[in-house]
Amino acid sequence: MNRVLARKQLRTNVCGTTKIFRRTFSTHPVSTSGSNEKSNAKTNSIEDDSPQHDIAIVGGGMVGIALAASLASKPLTKHLNVAIIDNNPLLGRKSTIEKGHPPDPRVSTVTPATISFLKGIGAWKYIEEQRHAYFDKMQVWDYTGLGYTRYNAKDVDQDILGCVVENKVLQSSQLSCVQESDLQKTIYPARLNSMNMLPSSSLTGLGEVPSTTDLFMRGRLAKLELSDGNNVYAKLVVGADGSKSRVRELAGIKTTGWNYSQNAIICTVEHTVENFTAWQRFLPNGPIALLPIGDKFSNIVWTMDPTEASDRKSMSEDDFIKAVNDALDYGYGPHPETTGSGGSSLSWLTGDVNISAKERFETPPKVVKLSSERMMFPLSLRHAKDYVSNRVALVGDSAHTVHPLAGQGVNLGFADASALSRAIAEGIALGTDIGEANLLKRYEAERKPANIAMMAVLDGIQKMYAVNFGPLNALRAAAFHGAHYISPLKKRIISYASGEQSLPLFS
Ligand SMILES: Cc1cc2nc3c(=O)[nH]c(=O)nc-3n(C[C@H](O)[C@H](O)[C@H](O)COP(=O)(O)OP(=O)(O)OC[C@H]3O[C@@H](n4cnc5c(N)ncnc54)[C@H](O)[C@@H]3O)c2cc1C
Numbered sequence: 316m317n318r319v320l321a322r323k324q325l326r327t328n329v330c331g332t333t334k335i336f337r338r339t340f341s342t343h344p345v346s347t348s349g350s351n352e353k354s355n356a357k358t359n360s361i362e363d364d365s366p367q368h369d370i371a372i373v374g375g376g377m378v379g380i381a382l383a384a385s386l387a388s389k390p391l392t393k394h395l396n397v398a399i400i401d402n403n404p405l406l407g408r409k410s411t412i413e414k415g416h417p418p419d420p421r422v423s424t425v426t427p428a429t430i431s432f433l434k435g436i437g438a439w440k441y442i443e444e445q446r447h448a449y450f451d452k453m454q455v456w457d458y459t460g461l462g463y464t465r466y467n468a469k470d471v472d473q474d475i476l477g478c479v480v481e482n483k484v485l486q487s488s489q490l491s492c493v494q495e496s497d498l499q500k501t502i503y504p505a506r507l508n509s510m511n512m513l514p515s516s517s518l519t520g521l522g523e524v525p526s527t528t529d530l531f532m533r534g535r536l537a538k539l540e541l542s543d544g545n546n547v548y549a550k551l552v553v554g555a556d557g558s559k560s561r562v563r564e565l566a567g568i569k570t571t572g573w574n575y576s577q578n579a580i581i582c583t584v585e586h587t588v589e590n591f592t593a594w595q596r597f598l599p600n601g602p603i604a605l606l607p608i609g610d611k612f613s614n615i616v617w618t619m620d621p622t623e624a625s626d627r628k629s630m631s632e633d634d635f636i637k638a639v640n641d642a643l644d645y646g647y648g649p650h651p652e653t654t655g656s657g658g659s660s661l662s663w664l665t666g667d668v669n670i671s672a673k674e675r676f677e678t679p680p681k682v683v684k685l686s687s688e689r690m691m692f693p694l695s696l697r698h699a700k701d702y703v704s705n706r707v708a709l710v711g712d713s714a715h716t717v718h719p720l721a722g723q724g725v726n727l728g729f730a731d732a733s734a735l736s737r738a739i740a741e742g743i744a745l746g747t748d749i750g751e752a753n754l755l756k757r758y759e760a761e762r763k764p765a766n767i768a769m770m771a772v773l774d775g776i777q778k779m780y781a782v783n784f785g786p787l788n789a790l791r792a793a794a795f796h797g798a799h800y801i802s803p804l805k806k807r808i809i810s811y812a813s814g815e816q817s818l819p820l821f822s
Contacts, residue, residue, distance in 0.1 A: 363528045363546075366501065368398040369749065370739070371539055371549035373507045373562050375401035377423070377486050378711030378728035379555030381436070384489040385736035387496035388436040391743045392736060396499040398547055400539070401556075402506055405486060417686035418446055418608045420581045421482040424593065424722035428814025429729045430478060433488075441488035442480055448607040449475045450593045454677060457597035460649035467671035471810060476593070477722075479606045479614060485725070505541035510552060510565040512537040512706050535748065537706045550750040552707050553735070555728075558697055560713030566704050572697035572716070575777065577601050578624035579694055579719060580617045583687035584639065586680040587611065594679040595720075596643060602720050603642045605679050612686060615639060616719055624691055632685045643679045651676050694718055696774055702763060703755035708735055715766045718777050726814055727766050734761045772811075 370386070372379045383399060386392040399406070425433070433439040453476055456463035468476050493500055515534035518525060527548050530536045536548040554562025563570070577600070584605075590613045594605040601618030608614045617639070619627065627635060638646075697716040702709050711728030738758040742749045 363526070363531075363548075365527065365538075365546040365548055366398070367396075367527050367530075367536065367548040368501070369395040369549065370551045370553060371398040371400060371537070371547055372553045372555055373400045373539070374554065374556030374560075374711075374713070375399045375403055375406045375486075375490075375502065376555060376557060376711070377482060377489070377725050378732055379553070380406075380486055380489040380493060381432075381729050381732035382553060382555060382710060382736060383498065383500065384436045384438060384492040384496075385432075385732050386739065387493050387498040387500075389736060389740050391740040393497050394499065395739075396501075398501050398503060398549060400503045400505060400507055400541060400547070402504045402542070405483060406490065406502055407504065417583050417585070418612050418614070419481045419483055420583050420614065420687045420690055422479050422581075422606065422608055422614045423482055423485060423725045424477050424479050424606060425485070425729075426477050426723075426726045426812065426814040427473065427475065429726045432729050432733050433485075436489070437492045438485075438488040441491050442484055445481075445484045445488070446609045447478050447480045447484065448591075448609040449478045450591055450607050451475050452592040452671070452674075453595070454592060454679075455595045455597075456651050456676065458599060458647035460651050463651040463676045465671040465674040465676075466808075467669070467674065470669040470671050471813075473813075476813070479593075479608050481608070482725075503541060503543075503545065503547065505543040505545065507539055507556070507561050507565075508542050509540045510537055510562065511540075515705070534705075535750075537750070550706065550748065551739070551755075552750075554707065554709040554713040555711050555732075556713050558695065558712045558716040560709065562707060563699055563709055563713050566707040568704060568707075568709065569700045570697050571700065572695060575694040575696065575718060576620060577618050577694045578621045579692045580615070580619070580624055580627055580689050581692070582615050582685060582689045583608065584613050584615055584636070584682040585611050585684040585686045586613065587683055588680050590680050592677075592679070594643065598642055598647050603639070604720075604722075605643060605682075606722075613680075613682070615682075616722075617642070618694065618718075618720065621693070628689045628691050635689070636682050636685060639682050643682075650678070696770060698767070698770060702731075702759040703752055705752045706750035708755050708758060710735055714762075715770060717770050718773050720777060721773055721812060723769055723773065723812075727769060730765065730814065731758075731762050734758050 372382055379399060379401065383397055386395055386397060430439060433442065451468040451474060453466040454463060466476060468474055513532060513534045518533055518535070521529050521533070525533075527536065531538055531548060536550060537552045539547050539549065539552065541547065552562060554560045554566070556562055589611050590605065590607040593607065595602050598619075600620050600623060603615065603617040606614045606616070617627070627638060630638070695716055696718060699709050699714045702714050710731040712724065714731060715727060717724050717727070735758045738754060739749050741757065742751070742754040747754050
């Protein structure tokens, strides 16, 4: 009897695959694979021939694809039938870096914890084949000249503090893992328009293999309507569709948050020498970061008020380069006094002085050329009140959007993807319906406190540096000195920013 059922399901899988190819692959070469006869995936051809999936991931950005790749890497989830819904053209082509081309301005600083995750799902080997830049030193200072902090990977006995990678490389590397896996995957080059699901009711009275319509009517499947007119059904819908998430909106999940009255300008710049350090200086209107991205290139992330941002975006290339060099040197205020002796008045607090406490203040390498367009992004903080509801889970920016000042946004999203794939695997091991809110709540319980803690830290830093006020300036100076010299504090900051310590700095 089981064998008959298995044969029946295999037949419907094959049938479903053919339909999907005909209906949705006219513009993108999309493949499905995997031959697990036990898969629940099938298309019911009597009442509703729309494809049915275990999971529909809405949004194939870095985090959506990370979830698919994480599912593909686990024995319990690698044969699932997964739909990825996104009309982003990047999903339809393999991104390769052409030699000599400057890096794309959209990059992410990934933490050691993210690198471990990407190694675990098999994506890091593809990233290593393309452009990326490890860095082992970081310098943070502000325009008042009252102090600076240097961080060195050796402070925590590590080789690196992080790595800067182009977003398209992160995305395409994970996509390669998905494409080479056994996961039954279908990419729908469309957008989600609407979503319907009904309250759950008993399955009694249905046949051995209930139809898609029956399962939908009994609340076991969500129905998604796509912008190209197709419908798909899934047991679980994952919103990985960014800060303006349609899934979140359709699921009725509220958010809290605010817009910062700040925009970020990002671009690629070139030096005459290679940059190996991540630099960040806090200016009166927001921080400017200069991040290494390999060869003689760096990436600029410069936060400022919206009017200044529009001016900086449209000013001549020469004026922009001069403004960047000013902002990273003597513009707005003096260099901090270089102590660099390791014999600070604060060292008595620790007894041991970390390696970077002996490092002198340095001036970043000069920018000589603008190597990409300047792109501008409005900045906001947004947090979903719930990460899950019945048949829905949110990951990445759809659940939380943070200020980019510490380069943590997508790192939090990767941690979400990892946690959700683990919860799904646990559900499968227990034979639970993977769309059930009770199972999904395990994922929420793991990620919400960690994300809220990081959001609070980042928002606190943003506010602390957004004000020019005497006593607060002194406090900032004390913070620089404390972080620079107090060894245990510095170690905790590095391990928190590396994603290796999940909760507060002062536990
Ligand atoms: C200036 C700046 C610098 C940053 N630097 C860093 C950094 O250094 N390190 C770091 O960790 N983070 C950084 N971030 C944050 C990081 O970019 C985001 O956290 C990350 O892009 C979120 O990824 P995501 O996949 O969740 O969402 P997104 O990247 O927004 O992807 C969402 C996807 O969903 C698709 N989509 C949207 N709506 C629909 C729909 N209705 N139907 C189907 N598909 C849909 C979109 O096409 C898109 O492909 C930075 C952000 C900014 C603005």
